[in-house]
Amino acid sequence: MRVIVLGAGVVGVASAYRLIREGHEVVVIDRGPGAGLETSFANGGQISASHAEPWANPAVLLKVLHWLGRSDAPLVFRWARWDPALWLWLGRFLRNCTPARTRRNIERTMRVALYSRTMLKALRAETGIAYDHRTSGILHVYRDPRAFSQACAAAETMRVYGLERVVCSVAACLTLEPALEAIAPQLTGGLHSPDDETGDAHLFTVHLAELARAAGTDFRFGVTVRGLETEGGRIVRAVTDHGPMTGDLYVLALGSDSPRIVRTVGLRLPIYPAKGYSLTVDTTGFAGAPMVSITDDEYKMVYARLGDRLRVAGTAELAGWDLTPTPLRAEALLKRARVLFPDGGDYDHAVFWAGLRPTTPDSVPIIGPTPWPNLLLNTGHGTLGWTMAAGSACIMADLAANRPPAIALEGLGWERF
Ligand SMILES: Cc1cc2nc3c(=O)[nH]c(=O)nc-3n(C[C@H](O)[C@H](O)[C@H](O)COP(=O)(O)OP(=O)(O)OC[C@H]3O[C@@H](n4cnc5c(N)ncnc54)[C@H](O)[C@@H]3O)c2cc1C
Numbered sequence: 001m002r003v004i005v006l007g008a009g010v011v012g013v014a015s016a017y018r019l020i021r022e023g024h025e026v027v028v029i030d031r032g033p034g035a036g037l038e039t040s041f042a043n044g045g046q047i048s049a050s051h052a053e054p055w056a057n058p059a060v061l062l063k064v065l066h067w068l069g070r071s072d073a074p075l076v077f078r079w080a081r082w083d084p085a086l087w088l089w090l091g092r093f094l095r096n097c098t099p100a101r102t103r104r105n106i107e108r109t110m111r112v113a114l115y116s117r118t119m120l121k122a123l124r125a126e127t128g129i130a131y132d133h134r135t136s137g138i139l140h141v142y143r144d145p146r147a148f149s150q151a152c153a154a155a156e157t158m159r160v161y162g163l164e165r166v167v168c169s170v171a172a173c174l175t176l177e178p179a180l181e182a183i184a185p186q187l188t189g190g191l192h193s194p195d196d197e198t199g200d201a202h203l204f205t206v207h208l209a210e211l212a213r214a215a216g217t218d219f220r221f222g223v224t225v226r227g228l229e230t231e232g233g234r235i236v237r238a239v240t241d242h243g244p245m246t247g248d249l250y251v252l253a254l255g256s257d258s259p260r261i262v263r264t265v266g267l268r269l270p271i272y273p274a275k276g277y278s279l280t281v282d283t284t285g286f287a288g289a290p291m292v293s294i295t296d297d298e299y300k301m302v303y304a305r306l307g308d309r310l311r312v313a314g315t316a317e318l319a320g321w322d323l324t325p326t327p328l329r330a331e332a333l334l335k336r337a338r339v340l341f342p343d344g345g346d347y348d349h350a351v352f353w354a355g356l357r358p359t360t361p362d363s364v365p366i367i368g369p370t371p372w373p374n375l376l377l378n379t380g381h382g383t384l385g386w387t388m389a390a391g392s393a394c395i396m397a398d399l400a401a402n403r404p405p406a407i408a409l410e411g412l413g414w415e416r417f
Pocket of ligand 1: 006007008009010011012029030031032035036037038039040041042043044045046047048223224225226253254255256257258261274275276277278302313314354355356357358378379380381382383384385386387388
C-alpha cells in the first residue's frame with residue numbers, strides 16, 4: 001500500500017518508520033527543509049508519562065487567577081485576541097475541568113504515554129538509535145505544601161493506571177539530584193518517576209528519518225500541503241504547492257497546522273497552538289547541571305540534561321499561530337534557571353527557541369480513524385508529543401494493517417468532540 005504521511009515532526013517520522021518497516025511504500029511530505037524543525041526541534045526533552053495530569057483540571061482556574069499579570073506565569077491567555085477558535089477551545093477546556101473528566105483524561109493520556117514509553121525502549125533496542133538519552137527518571141519538585149499534597153493524590157490515580165511514582169522527602173530529592181541544593185530550603189518534597197526518560201527529540205527525529213530513508217521512505221521536503229480532496233467517500237489526493245500527491249492511505253501528522261488542513265474535507269479538530277519556550281546551554285566546565293531530569297512544579301518548568309547541554313523549557317501562551325517570542329517570557333525562563341541551578345551551564349550564551357504545542361482542550365491526543373476510511377489522524381499531542389510519538393506510530397501501523405491496536409482507542413478519536 002502507498003501511504004502518504006503528512007508532516008515530518010517526531011510524530012510523522014515515527015509513523016513513517018513504523019509503516020515502512022511493515023512493508024508499505026511511504027512518502028513523507030513536509031514544508032520544512034528537513035525533519036523535526038518545528039515543534040519537535042527544541043522541546044523539554046522529557047519522555048514523561050508522569051506529566052499525564054491534563055492542563056484542564058479543578059485547580060487550574062484558581063492558579064490562572066494567581067498568575068495574572070506575572071511575566072513568568074506558566075500559562076497565559078491573550079484575552080484581547082478576537083479568535084473564535086481560541087474561545088471555542090477555551091469553552092471546551094472549561095468543561096474538562098471537573099474532577100471526573102480530569103480522572104478520565106489522565107487515564108486516556110497515561111494509556112498512550114505508558115504504551116509509548118515501552119515502544120520507545122523497544123525501538124531503541126531494535127535500532128540502536130542514539131539521541132543523547134538518559135534513563136534516570138524524572139523528579140517533580142514542589143515548594144507549596146498544598147500543591148505537593150494535590151500532586152500526591154494525582155500520583156495515586158496514576159499509580160492505579162500503572163505509573164510508578166515515588167514520594168520523596170527533601171532529603172531524598174537531594175540524594176537523587178544533589179544539584180538541587182541551592183533551592184533545598186524552599187522545597188516541600190518531590191515525586192520521582194524512575195521509568196521516565198529524557199532525550200533530544202530533534203536528534204531522534206533526524207536519526208529515525210535517516211533509518212526510514214535507508215529503508216526506502218521517500219521524503220519530500222519543502223512541499224506545503226494546502227488541503228485534501230475526496231471522491232466517492234475516500235481521500236483521493238493531498239493538494240500541495242508542488243502539485244497533487246496520491247496514495248492509498250493518508251496519515252495526518254501536521255501538528256498545530258492539522259485543523260486547517262482537515263477543514264478542507266469538513267472535519268473540525270479543536271487543536272489550538274500553545275506557544276512554549278526553551279533555552280539550551282552548554283554545560284562543559286559547569287558542575288551544577290542536574291543529571292536527573294527535573295520538573296519545577298511551581299513554575300511548570302522542565303530541565304533535561306542532553307549530553308553536554310542543559311535544556312530548560314516551559315510556559316504556555318494561547319495567542320494564535322504567531323511564533324514571535326515574547327522577550328519577557330524568555331528572560332523569565334532564564335532567570336528561573338539561574339536560581340534553580342546557579343552553576344548549571346553557560347547561561348550568558350543561552351540559545352532560545354519557541355514552538356507551538358498542538359494542544360487539545362482535554363490534553364488527550366487525537367489518534368485513529370476518520371469518516372474517510374483511508375485517512376488516519378495522529379495529531380494533537382500537546383505537551384506530550386515526544387513522549388507519545390513511538391506508541392502513536394505503532395497504532396498507525398496497526399490500523400494500516402487492519403490489526404487491532406495494542407491499546408484501546410476508546411476516547412482518543414476525533415469523535416469525542
Ligand atoms: C516548549 C516546549 C516544550 C515541550 N516539552 C516536551 C517534553 O518535554 N516532552 C514531550 O513529550 N513533549 C514536549 N513538548 C511537545 C512536543 O514537542 C510536541 O507535542 C511534538 O513536537 C509535536 O510533534 P508533531 O510531529 O505532532 O508536530 P511538529 O513537530 O510541529 O511537526 C509537524 C510537521 O508538519 C509540518 N507541517 C505543518 N503544516 C504543514 C503544511 N501545511 N504542509 C507541509 N508541512 C507542514 C511542519 O513543518 C512540521 O515538521 C514541548 C513543546 C514545547 C513547545
